Amino acid sequence: MSSLRMPAWLVRLSDVPYRRLPAGDNGNTSGRRKQRGVLAVGTAMICCLALLLLRHPSGPSAIADYAYPPSRTTTVTTPPAGGEGLETLQARAVALFDALEARPILEYAESLKQESEPGRCAETWRQSNRDMLRNEGANVWPKMTPDVLEEARRDIINRVKERFGWQAGGRPKGVRELEEMLGEKGRRGIVATAGNQDTGRRLLTTIRILRKHHKCTLPIEVWGFPDELANLGAVRSEIDTLAGEVSWRTVEIEKRQGKWKQFHIKGEVLARSSFSELLYLDSDSIPLTDPAFLFDSATFKQNGAVFWADFNRDPPANPIWRMIGNLHCTPARAWQVETGQVLIDKRARGGLNLVALEIARAMQDDEEFWFRLSGGDKDTFRYALYFLSLPYSMAPHYPSSLGSTPPPGFEGHRFCGHTMLHYGLEPGLEWARLRAQPEWADAAFLKPEEEQHAPPLFVHANVLKHSGYNNRRGDTFLQLKKPVDDRLFHPGTAQSAREAPLSAIRQIGYSHRGICVDIWDSRAHNGAGEQDQGYREGAYEEGNVEVVDWRTAFGGIFAGFEDMYYDEGGVAGAW
Incomplete structure (x- = not known):
């Protein structure tokens, strides 16, 4: 990032x-x-x-x-x-x-x-x-x-x-x-x-x-x-x-x-x-x-x-x-x-x-x-x-930004990301593999759109070390923000067509609680446009983006990640 x-x-x-x-x-x-x-x-x-x-x-x-x-x-x-x-x-x-x-x-x-x-x-x-x-x-x-x-x-x-x-x-x-x-x-x-x-x-x-x-x-x-x-x-x-x-x-x-x-x-x-x-x-x-x-x-x-x-x-x-x-x-x-x-x-x-x-x-x-x-x-x-x-x-998917919600109205942003969430390579095979593991049996309860999406694979907390002095257990990994259609390419279509869903996505790091990372759809009606700050609250959440509860996404099978992270010595703001 x-x-x-x-x-x-x-x-x-x-x-x-x-x-x-x-x-x-x-x-x-x-x-x-x-x-x-x-x-x-x-x-x-x-x-x-x-x-x-x-x-x-x-x-x-x-x-x-x-x-x-x-x-x-x-x-x-x-x-x-x-x-x-x-x-x-x-x-x-x-x-x-x-x-x-x-x-x-x-x-x-x-x-x-x-x-x-x-x-x-x-x-x-x-x-x-x-x-x-x-x-x-x-x-x-x-x-x-x-x-x-x-x-x-x-x-x-x-x-x-x-x-x-x-x-x-x-x-x-x-x-x-x-x-x-x-x-x-x-x-x-x-x-x-x-x-x-x-x-x-x-x-x-x-x-x-x-x-x-x-x-x-x-x-x-x-x-x-x-x-x-x-x-x-x-x-x-x-x-x-x-x-x-x-x-x-x-x-x-x-x-x-x-x-x-x-x-x-x-x-x-x-x-x-x-x-x-x-x-x-x-x-x-x-x-x-x-x-x-x-x-x-x-x-x-x-x-x-x-x-x-x-x-x-x-x-x-x-x-x-x-x-x-x-x-x-x-x-x-x-x-x-x-x-x-x-x-x-x-x-x-x-x-x-x-x-x-x-x-x-x-x-x-x-x-x-x-x-x-x-x-x-x-x-x-x-x-x-x-x-x-x-x-x-x-890998077939655009990264999601993983984090939580800052206080209302900060430079118009409702979302503060500190971690890049990367996904796997081959959805069908990887979900079948996860379902075979007893601790992730809940993977059977995927929504249809999640079934077609490769599962989350890497939590790269590359900005957490810069934005952690207010992040503690219970409020660190709460939400992820992603394009609704986050595929990098659409098989069987022309290059211009398969690029269209992501061509309007913008990303910015803004100063709050250290550093926050947000993404938005610049072409959304009444949305944030090409600019990166100063818009009304909610403008960054319109259009081809969604904020998802990390604890319930993908059947909730990764809801325990935050506790595991802190139990094993994970820290925020260490550098």
Whole structure:
């Protein structure tokens, strides 16, 4: 979640000088390619081979529905991840890099015109991060010349090639080394990070709930900087006493001094995890059931990469569209992702998912540039897959805001959210699974519309730590606010039709009890419109949104979550 009206990064990234090309480099990509001589012919042949190997199973329609699986029941065969598959990884990845570098980068005005055409992203700026639009969008993006963007793109490619030993004169990783980078084949687990005591306590609550209540037996890796892990003390000791395998691992990257959050740690731990199939969880992202079933879902097996949507979309002016070159901005492709949870198989597509993680890792290492395009680490993972022209799967529902009701009349808002509620992937299978568990037998009493909706899966209390001094047991998790139709896409309809229900949804963080998060329908008659404050009370509740009692929603099967949260050490306002 990225569009709170607050000092979002606490450091004005727009004040940091952006990269410029070295003196004497005119940025002529085609000229540099000519200097490769006879290697150009070989590169072209490899490129053609890679395109054949990587052709998306859904055929030509994959571009139109990019980032959405064409079917949630289709089994997709991916290239092998071991043996001969790994021996071809370098050729396929380098061919994709060469194809990326060969794409021209447009000037700002020309690109903005193209990406704002009908059927593309003419309106997505209305759902974009407002702080980013006011800062980077107004002051930085228009000044990013093709030379600047080309250098940044080339730098990422060179970093990743160096990581694998694929640069000129480098020593390519052997199969054994690649196997280690890809993680143990078939080994699944949860990856998390722990920093200060507050983060550690939140992670302890999450692991307690996973182990004691959900009976989750997945192994867990907890990563952190050496000094932070050493200072966790009793928190670390208690995590070690819980049932199940837990390993502690230290990152090798340097801590960024003076930063309010170490955003770059996430790419490091996903790339270096010993698991080949992993579910990353933020310390405050709490599963509502054992999440192990996700690894066997058709949605995950399709691309080996699943993300959950954020509230916002990228605007057409974002320079990422200029850098990708072959994938235009569309309403579907522009959805930002919220990486409080990430599901990925590093071995999928013959190891190319690992290459994508290394791209994201390199982007996060150069945050002074890349975080101007992405609000922190989150969308670097999505951009990395775009760099390789690889599709990914999105969970099918827009997130809900979970919280309670503030005193009447606060800036016109009746709802104060502090937690993102994310949903599962495949409604029928997941409800059947829940009904099979005795403690959730009430799932049989779903309303018809709830039966068609994937069940709640992750409670990501990412703002509760900023808005908790008035939140206590009994008044924390009371209501959820959501679009009436919260599907990200409608199968079998045109893209414009399936996007219509959500195109008017707006989101804002406003100052009350710390920070509150609200969503509303900007097109509702007499509603709040495009503005984010100052409307009459009730204006934000009109139109295609609803406020639902969390204690009775979905058959009431999650009504006990708040007590469980506090019983297991959950806190509000800890940071």
